Amino acid sequence: MYNISQTWMQSKKGDLFLIVGFLVFRLFLDISYEKFLYVIYYFDTPINFLYDVDLTRYLCSLLMFVLFTTVLSSRPRDVSNVFLVMATFFLIGPLTSEFGLNAARPIEPVIYTMSALLLVDLVSRMPIPDFISRIPVPKGPLLAVAISAVAVLYLFAWAYFSGALAYFNLDVRKIYTFRDNVAALLDVGALSYLNLWVYKVFTIFLICVCLLNRKFVWLGLLLIAQFFFFGLTSHRIVLFLPFLAIAVWFYLERFEHLTPMPYAAAVGILVALLLFEVRDIESVAEIAIRRAFFVPSGMTFQWFDFFTFHPHVYWADKVLASFSSGEYVGVNIPRLLGGYFVPGADSASNMGLVPAGYAQAGIWGVLLYSVILGLVLSVLNTIVRSGAPLWFVSAMTIGPLRTALADSDLFTTLLSHGLGMAVILLWLYRTRFVAPGVSKQIVPAGNREQE
Template structure:
C-alpha cells in the first residue's frame, strides 16, 4: 500500500473516531449529564436545525487538523479538537448556543493551524544544561520546597485522604506566604513532572521514585489533588508520543473514555451503589463538558459587558483600569453559579474573548501557533519529540482548557517549560566542545588532511 493511500486511510479512521466522539457526547449529554447535573446549568434545550451544522463542523475541523506524528503540536491540536471544540459543538446543538461564537472559535482554531507552518522559532543558544544537571537542580528545588512547607508548620495539615482535601485546602494555603501561590504551580506542574520523565528516560529508577514521592508529599501538604495526576499525565503523553499514528491513538483513547463514562452512568442508574457515577462525572462532565460550558458563559457575559483589555494583568503596567469588582474567574462564578468564591476558569477561547472579543481570540491563536512552532522546532532539533511534548503538556493543557494565556505563561510556568526545552537541546557545555582542528569531518577536502602534517605526528 502506498504512503498516500495509507495516510488517506488513517485520515478516514481519525475522522470516524471524531464523529463517534461527537455522537457519544451528544447521547451522554441528553440522557445523563443534563439529567443528573441540571442544577449546575446543564440544560437540554436542543435546536434540531443545528444538528447537521454541528456534525458538519466536526467533520470539517477534523479534516483540517494535522495528522503528522513527527510534530509535537499534533497532540495539542487534537486535544483542543477533542476536549474543547467537539463538546462545544455538541452544546451548540443540545443547548442552542450562539452560532456566532462557534464560528469565531472555529476561525481562531483554523488560524492557529494555518499560522503554525509559516513561523520559524528556535530556542536561545545561551541556555545550556545537561539532563543530569537539570534533574539534580530540580531535585534540589523540590526538596527545598517541601522542607520550607514543613519548616513553616505545614506538617500539621498533612493529609492523604482525597475526600478531605477541600476541608484542609484553605488552611494549608493560609499557612504559607503569598509568593507560594506562584511557587507551588511551578514546582508541581513543571519541576517534578519534568524531572520524573527525565529520570525514567535515563533509567534512573531511584530518582524516579524520589520524584514520585515528592508528588505525593506535595499533594498531602497542599491539599491539591492535581500534583498526583500531573506526573501520570506527563508520563502518559511521553509514552503515547513515542508511538506512530498519535492522532489515531488519541482518538481511540477519547472514544474509550467516553464509552466508559456512558457505561458508568448506566450502572449508576440501574444499581444503587455509590461507586458508580464517578467516572462519568469526572470524565464526561468535568473534562469534556465543563470547559465547553464555561467558554459559552464567558462569551455570554462579555458579549454584553465591557471587555477586559488585559487590565487584569501587569502587561498594561497599571495604565488600563480593570472594570469589575472581582477577578474575572470569581465574577463568572458569581454571575452563573451564584458563588463569589468559585473560580470559574476557562481556556484559550473564553479568555481570549474576555480580553478583546473576536480580536482577542485571533491574537491568542497567533501566540499559541508561535508556542507550538517553538516546541516543534525544539523537538526536531533534539530528536526527542516524546520528551519535548511531555515537558510542556501540563501548562499547555491548562492554556487550552482552563487558563488565560498570561496566567499559563507566568503562573502555570509555561515560560519555564520553554526554557527547559532549550536547556535539553543545548546540553553540551561550551568548554566540552572539541577544538576545530580535531574535527576531521569539518574539512571540505578530507583527503588533503592525509598530506598535511598533524600535531604530534612523526617528524614534528
C-alpha cells in the first residue's frame, strides 16, 4: 500500500512539474511572438502577425492553455498521451499564444481545436478487439521487414530508371528549384503513394527495427539511404524524420517521465531568439519558431476565417468528387487557399486535422475526423498494450501523426502520408514482441521494480 501511495504521489508531482514546464514554454512562445514574429513578419503574407494585447484576453488564453495541460500525464503510458503532448507543443501552445497576443484572432478556432483533441483522446481510450492475437499473420515480422526492404531498394532503382536522379540536389537553398521536375518523373500514378511511403514509413520502420536489435551498422546504411532520398526529393521532412525517430527511441527508452520536454523546448526557443537578437541570425528562429510552431496556428485561423464565409467542401475535392457538383469538384483545396491568401502565387496552404475537418463539413467534419483519428490511436494503444515498446510505436508514427495534426487532411494522411501503412506494419511486426494468443500488458518503466 505504501509503494502504491508513493508511486501515486510521485506521478502527481511529475504532472505538476509538467504543467509548470508547459507554462514556461508558453511564456517563451509569447516572448518569441513579440520579439521575433512581430518584428520580422508583421507585414508577411499569408500570415500577418499583428501584436495587439488586451490583458483580459491574454490572461484568458493562459488559463485555457493551463487547463488543457491538466489532462496530460507526465508518464508516457501510451501513444495517446504522447500524441496529446505533441499536440500541446505544436498546436495548443501556439494557438493560445497567438489568440492572446493578436486581438484580430477569434476564439472559435481555439475552442474547436482544444475540444477536438480532447475528443481524440477520449475515443482513443476505447478498447478494441485484439484481432492479431486471435488470427496471427504467419511470419508477420519477417513479412513487414521484407516489404520495407524491397520498397527501399525499389526507390533506388526507380530513381535511376525514371531519370529523376539527374535532379539530385543537396543544397537546401535550392530545394524548391528541382522539386516539381523530380515529382513529374518520380511520382507517376500510384507510384506517388509508394514513393511517399518509402521515405516516410518503410525506412523509418527499418530504422526502428535496427534500433530495437542494436544493428547500428545497418542503421548507418539506412540513414545514408534517407539522406539520398532527401537529395532526390528536396523535401526537408525526409531528412528530419529519421532523427526524430531516433530522438523518440533515445528518450522513451531511457526516461520514465515527459516532464523535462517543455523545459527543453523553452530553452530551444530561447537559443533561437538569442541567435536572432545577438547575432542577427534569422534562419534558425524562422525554422524553430515561425515554421515549427506559428505557421500551423496562423493557418488554422486563416482556414477558419475562409470557410466561415464560404461554402464547405463536403469532400467534393477528392473522396466524393464523382458524386458532387459545384466549385470544389476535383479542386486542390490547399492550392485554392494558397492562391486566395497570396494572389498570383503558385503555393499551397496546407493544414491539419481540425481546420481541414471544418473546411469539409464544419463542426460535423471536425467531429468525424476526431473520432477517426481517435480510433487509429486506439489501435496503436492496443499494439502497445499487447507488448510492443511504446518508443517503437511512437517513433514509427510520430511523423504521420504530426502531419495529421498540422499539415494535411486526415484521409490524405492515412493514405498518401502513410499513417495507415504504418499501422499495418506495426500490426504485422507486433508478433515479434508477444506469442500468438497471448495478451501482454506493458509495465511502465518506473514500476518495473515492482514486477
